[in-house]
Amino acid sequence: MAVFVDLNISHTVDKKRLQNIIETAAHLGYSTVAINHVVDLQQKKQEIGKPKCVSELFDQFPIVQGKSRPIKVLNRLTLVVSEASHFRPTNEFKSYDVVAVFPKTEKLFHAACMSFDVDIICIAVTEKQPFYFKRPPVNGAIDRGVFFEISYVPAIKDSTMRRYTISNSLSLMETCKGKNVIVSSGAEKPLELRGPYDIANLGLLFGLSEGDAKAAVSTNCRAVLLHGETRKTALGIIHTMKKIEPTAERREEEEAPVLKRARTEAV
């Protein structure tokens, strides 16, 4: 029981469209959204840039429907990896609130589950899953508090992809038993977004139970965000940042322990 979150709004350079999508998300009752920057590491010369500051997007963020708060917008990085050597955590990661990885091979999936310092592992929805989900890596990911993501927009757009989405997520559920799953949109247009209760219902088709399906758009997303925070900070206990003042020497600032590690555990 937490606020509704959509962690996958596709980034476009078209600012107007992005604003439109975020307004629609706020209207549908999402309290937090993340703009997804995809970097395909297969292609050469792909650099992980710093994301644009979200505050440039709006002068005033749209109010979430039925609430008096404005919507929260975050940045997310998704790395498409097909070779293990491509994945190199860099400092740029820290400028994103959430980092996801889309492993293309079984070996990488294993590595992503067991060792990569990421928050989300994307599940293929536009093609047939090229490998089986094995229990050890999936359990490893669950233990580490990493979440699996299913995007539903391809299922709206195309009948074949709908089949892949459903069958891939069903085979994932056979292994993970509905734990550590989030459902997000991947929307490129406002009309592709769906309301949180609709998604909670759609989760039943993906093999989730009713409670798990609602958690997939709310509590699990909250856990992802907290997990992201632990990556940015030292386990969420110490937060270091540079002081911008030119005269002052670099100092470590200790913030109050906002997070306890236990809280990021999967729910």
Next chain:
Amino acid sequence: MGEHASYERLVFKNASVYHYMKIDLILESEDKRLNAAHFKQLIISALRDLYGEIGAAFPFDVLKFEEDTLTAVLRVYNSGLVKLWSALTLLGSYHSEPCAVRVTQVSPFLLALSGNSRELELD
């Protein structure tokens, strides 16, 4: 107290055989018109896409449809609720033009649809 009705109490669990849904159809271009029959046909075709001929055969009713606002109230058997709802969620186009269905409220009681406190706006 012979003249008055004697006290009687009944408790029903899952008494209602139906669920009711209040929905909005949103089309990209606003000049398209459709009537209740077209609307139902659209939903049936969405059901057929997702659940095939067998899925498209289950009954549901369009209790109310307003052509100017494209809002509707549907009635569906409990066993078909999840199917109908998910078909509406995955409905993405009408006559090859993007569209979306927004579900405003779902309830096992039709009366509850007439008093949704989430619609209260005091500003």
Next chain:
Amino acid sequence: MFTNLEKCPRNLLVCEKSSFLNEKSRHDIHVAKHFFNYKVSILIPECGIIPSFLSSVVNGFSKYYLVRDLPLHKLLEDEFLEKVVKTGSLYALSYKTRIDQDNTFAILPTGQVILSVDKDTYEELGLEGKASQYNHRQPMRYVVTIDMTDKSLAPGGKRYKRVMWALKEKVQLTSDFLLARYSIGGDEEGLLQSCLSQYSCKELRPSVSTQTLRDLLCPSLDPADLRRDARSHDPQQFLEWLGTVTMDMSSNNEATSFVSTYCCPEPQSSMSQALVYTVTGLLLPEDIHSLLKELRRYFDEPRFTSWLSMTVHGFADSPISWGSTEHGFHKGGENFYTFVIFKNQDYWLHMATGANDGCPP
């Protein structure tokens, strides 16, 4: 075929049949215990305009206030407690907070404060509460109940100080609130306003709307027959019909028609006109009780109809439904009751709640 898709959330419907003249009749308790009412709609068959005695009752409904960004501890300070909470019945419900997502607060006229909060807030708050009934895998929502009338919570006491410390220093729980206060004298006009003068406070009156329906079909009702064994329609069918009327739907379809096969339940009769009268806002149980009393008087004069109905909807995001029974929002958050009042002072009462709710009393 797809068994996992055929389940749906449970719902409860409690039906009672009794007479207002029955000494043991509990109708007033049921009304009084349903604290946060959002909408009342009255259906009077064969009636064109609302009788003046009814509209005057409705006009006398208590005002309510929308207060912006009000810290919860303000409502629990000694001064406010003494002046407002303990001298009349105060109803407070956080506004624009959703029970399945946000922290939701309510103050009941019994002096109980109910905080339905998420896990983070609960842990920071450090007040004793219990896990919400509607949790999944791990508790993510907790309900804290503070009884301000409890002696150990008297202002100045140790426990009181702790509560205030938690709400003031630990976490500043702030929200928009809907407030209303019922007092018999009604002398303290603006008492609430003066107490909360430093916050933006808007006075609101319940809004009223009237709708006349013509030529409709209506099921014939027999007060003695709640269960409807003998006849063919049951309480659900009646409630469904009531729904179609209040939402103005056609109810004379053929069984073969394509769009809708809904029909008015048999046996039926036709009605030349009917009046639907709705009041919306934060409505107090006391006011609803007086409305109910007046509705019973409707039959003092000879009328064309033998029954009328009153439906009261609760707030979907209230943390309680009846008394202190927990209320939740799964898909619909419905909690409402319907009185069907008969000429001979018999009544039916239907109380309904949705999936994440306790059973109505």
Next chain:
Amino acid sequence: MVRFKSRYLLCELCVSDQSSLQLLDDRAVFTGVRGAVCRAHGDYGAALCSVSFAVKYLNADTGVVFLRCRKSHYRILWSALPFITHLENRGQKVPCAFNCLYVGGTIRTCQKFLIRYNIQQLHRMLPHCHNEAERLEVRRAVLNCSLKSLEKEEEEDE
């Protein structure tokens, strides 16, 4: 390790012309059945069935087919089979119907059933032989074929 439970559907392909069975292969049956599931149960049914769906065995001589799918969804597959009126392979249409004989949890139980079924069929068909010579011919053929090639039996029936 938890085993994923499967169901095997033992089906018989009924055709008017026995030789047309030779036109079929695993692939044709696979696409035909998948198409039927998709028509009858839509994208959702097709997606459910596609998890571990396979044509395990096809005997082009006797028309015996083994289909495998997950235990939880075999009814979806089963209920779509009656709607198949023809299969297609390389542009050639083979009108046929699926007759589901047995549903088992392992290939082994299906095989046992198939043997029993074929023996039954043999007993049923044997009295139809027109003369002693035909009967002897059948007997010889049955004795000739080893236990390994069970499917031969049925061929002799015809």
